[in-house]
Amino acid sequence: MSADKPSLSEVIAMQIRETGPMSVATYMGLCLSHPREGYYKGADPLGAAGDFITAPEISQMFGELIGFFCVNLWQQLGQPKSFTLLELGPGRGTLMADMLRVACRAEGFRDALQLRLFETSPGLIAEQHRRLEPYEPQWINSFDKVGSGPLLVVANEFFDAMPIRQFVRTDQGWNERLVGLSDDKLAFGLSPTPIPPTTMPAALADAPPNAVFEVGFAAGEVMSRLSRLVAAQGGAILAIDYGYGRTQTGETLQGVRRHAFADVLDAPGETDLSAHVDFEALGNVARNAGLAVQPLATQGEFLSRLGINERTRALSAANPGSAKDLEAARNRLVAPDQMGDLFKVFCAASPGLQPPGLSA
Ligand SMILES: C[S@@+](CC[C@H](N)C(=O)[O-])C[C@H]1O[C@@H](n2cnc3c(N)ncnc32)[C@H](O)[C@@H]1O
Numbered sequence: 199m200s201a202d203k204p205s206l207s208e209v210i211a212m213q214i215r216e217t218g219p220m221s222v223a224t225y226m227g228l229c230l231s232h233p234r235e236g237y238y239k240g241a242d243p244l245g246a247a248g249d250f251i252t253a254p255e256i257s258q259m260f261g262e263l264i265g266f267f268c269v270n271l272w273q274q275l276g277q278p279k280s281f282t283l284l285e286l287g288p289g290r291g292t293l294m295a296d297m298l299r300v301a302c303r304a305e306g307f308r309d310a311l312q313l314r315l316f317e318t319s320p321g322l323i324a325e326q327h328r329r330l331e332p333y334e335p336q337w338i339n340s341f342d343k344v345g346s347g348p349l350l351v352v353a354n355e356f357f358d359a360m361p362i363r364q365f366v367r368t369d370q371g372w373n374e375r376l377v378g379l380s381d382d383k384l385a386f387g388l389s390p391t392p393i394p395p396t397t398m399p400a401a402l403a404d405a406p407p408n409a410v411f412e413v414g415f416a417a418g419e420v421m422s423r424l425s426r427l428v429a430a431q432g433g434a435i436l437a438i439d440y441g442y443g444r445t446q447t448g449e450t451l452q453g454v455r456r457h458a459f460a461d462v463l464d465a466p467g468e469t470d471l472s473a474h475v476d477f478e479a480l481g482n483v484a485r486n487a488g489l490a491v492q493p494l495a496t497q498g499e500f501l502s503r504l505g506i507n508e509r510t511r512a513l514s515a516a517n518p519g520s521a522k523d524l525e526a527a528r529n530r531l532v533a534p535d536q537m538g539d540l541f542k543v544f545c546a547a548s549p550g551l552q553p554p555g556l557s558a
Pocket residue numbers: 230231238244252253254255286287288289290293316317318319322353354355356359360
């Protein structure tokens with residue numbers, strides 16, 4: 199270790215020595231977003247050379263169909279002369295570039311568009327700049343800067359990166375899982391004091407010993423803030439992520455490095471950490487703000503309803519040499535044993551709007 203630049207693992211160990219064990223959410227937040235050593239502050243994590251691959255990086259069709267989705271909603275909103283399109287965690291900007299290539303063909307869409315990007319990674323902001331400059335994006339670090347007027351929000355694999363807290367069923371009730379030190383190494387432990395039982399959902403009263411319950415307070419906070427804006431200004435929030443439709447127990451926090459699962463306590467800052475999203479909890483937050491929450495769809499259902507089969511055929515007809523690759527990409531995005539069932543599509547919208555692709 200150099201005297202002026204401790205590794206993130208050392209930073210976390212020092213913090214634990216000073217103030218005691220930390221929640222899983224604090225640990226996850228430091229691992230992903232520490233200003234110097236956080237995972238998203240480093241090199242581009244996406245693609246074959248990185249740690250994982252996402253749907254927009256698999257095929258342009260993913261973004262194109264979401265572009266049609268946005269045009270449809272903009273038209274339902276009465277084609278406002280000015281509206282905000284906000285993407286949370288835009289990665290390399292691929293999704294937005296594919297979306298806007300098709301959406302801006304709709305007359306008036308480009309002139310009305312105010313593009314806002316919410317991103318923490320300096321490296322990815324540079325990539326987004328390169329791809330999206332013609333659309334004059336503005337990067338925002340606070341939702342206060344979203345602007346007035348109708349608001350469409352898009353997020354792919356963003357909410358799974360929001361820190362979660364974990365609670366474990368014990369003889370005493372529910373005790374929070376904490377990250378502490380054992381033999382000077384990061385290790386999981388439990389808070390000695392159980393949390394008040396009334397703070398847990400009633401549905402978990404019969405959870406078996408050692409059951410783990412995960413709570414995404416940060417995701418809920420983001421959803422709450424954006425839902426209130428959409429309720430006041432009109433619009434919709436589309437979030438695609440792996441997750442579940444009913445609040446449930448189960449440990450889903452995972453580490454991924456170089457396209458393989460990795461120990462979440464191993465190499466903090468070099469391992470991507472994520473957790474499945476509790477869409478029921480996010481839906482309750484959006485409903486409380488006054489939005490209509492659509493039935494949760496699988497990614498396979500959503501893309502099929504939006505026309506991925508027809509799009510595959512059209513692109514294949516135009517580029518016969520790419521037909522095999524296009525079919526392989528389509529299959530990867532929608533097949534139930536690939537991404538089709540694992541990834542879910544959540545949409546909360548102003549009452550009266552009918553977001554396409556969410557119901558049969
Ligand atoms: C798994 S990547 C997904 C990227 C892109 N949406 C895609 O589908 O390819 C997560 C994205 O969220 C961003 N991100 C993670 N935590 C964030 C935070 N706290 N605030 C803003 N952006 C964040 C990352 O930098 C990255 O762009």
